[in-house]
Amino acid sequence: MQSETESTDHKISPALSAAPRELLEDVIKEFYLKVPSVREMVISKLLVNEGDVPEVFTSDSEEDSDGDENRPVKKDADPLEAKTQPTGSKRLRSRYARCINCENIFDVSKNTSQSCRYHSDASIPDEDLFPDHEECTHGPIDTPENRENYPQNFFYECCDRTLEEEGCEVSWHREDTFKRQRIY
Ligand SMILES: [Zn+2]
Numbered sequence: 610m611q612s613e614t615e616s617t618d619h620k621i622s623p624a625l626s627a628a629p630r631e632l633l634e635d636v637i638k639e640f641y642l643k644v645p646s647v648r649e650m651v652i653s654k655l656l657v658n659e660g661d662v663p664e665v666f667t668s669d670s671e672e673d674s675d676g677d678e679n680r681p682v683k684k685d686a687d688p689l690e691a692k693t694q695p696t697g698s699k700r701l702r703s704r705y706a707r708c709i710n711c712e713n714i715f716d717v718s719k720n721t722s723q724s725c726r727y728h729s730d731a732s733i734p735d736e737d738l739f740p741d742h743e744e745c746t747h748g749p750i751d752t753p754e755n756r757e758n759y760p761q762n763f764f765y766e767c768c769d770r771t772l773e774e775e776g777c778e779v780s781w782h783r784e785d786t787f788k789r790q791r792i793y
């Protein structure tokens with residue numbers, strides 16, 4: 610029995626990697642519903658108190674302009690108090706969201722003014738760096754393959770950095786709140 614446990618332990622990681630995401634979601638959901646201790650763990654991993662999420666003022670909504678555009682505001686003053694509350698007595702929300710600037714998934718409770726690096730403009734290829742490429746015979750230069758193979762030949766218009774270099778803007782991750790706000 611013991612050797613059976615040992616033999617599955619090292620097999621579970623590759624099995625998890627290989628499993629379809631939908632199946633993993635179903636497995637977690639099932640455990641969440643049936644096993645109380647798993648339920649608590651899933652809640653703490655995937656949900657967060659609204660009060661622990663810094664509210665980020667968007668800097669690019671042109672109309673609002675009261676200067677302190679990027680200052681975070683804690684909705685609930687005392688994060689410690691929020692942590693000691695039993696789960697369920699606070700408003701909970703999803704812990705993870707996708708950033709509309711860098712497109713990474715981030716933990717909304719760990720978002721800071723330095724969390725996100727991104728470019729404000731799009732990147733385009735420098736055609737002079739593809740001297741042998743004739744678009745009429747080889748097709749367009751700006752393809753996913755060329756971006757993958759020649760990242761040094763594509764430049765962001767905001768800063769002239771290449772695809773290999775980090776973003777010129779440093780800011781908060783920005784959640785796409787449009788959908789959340791539109792749910793009436
Ligand atoms: Zn840039």
Ligand SMILES: [Zn+2]
Pocket residue numbers: 708709710711712713724725726727781782783
């Ligand atoms: Zn980001």
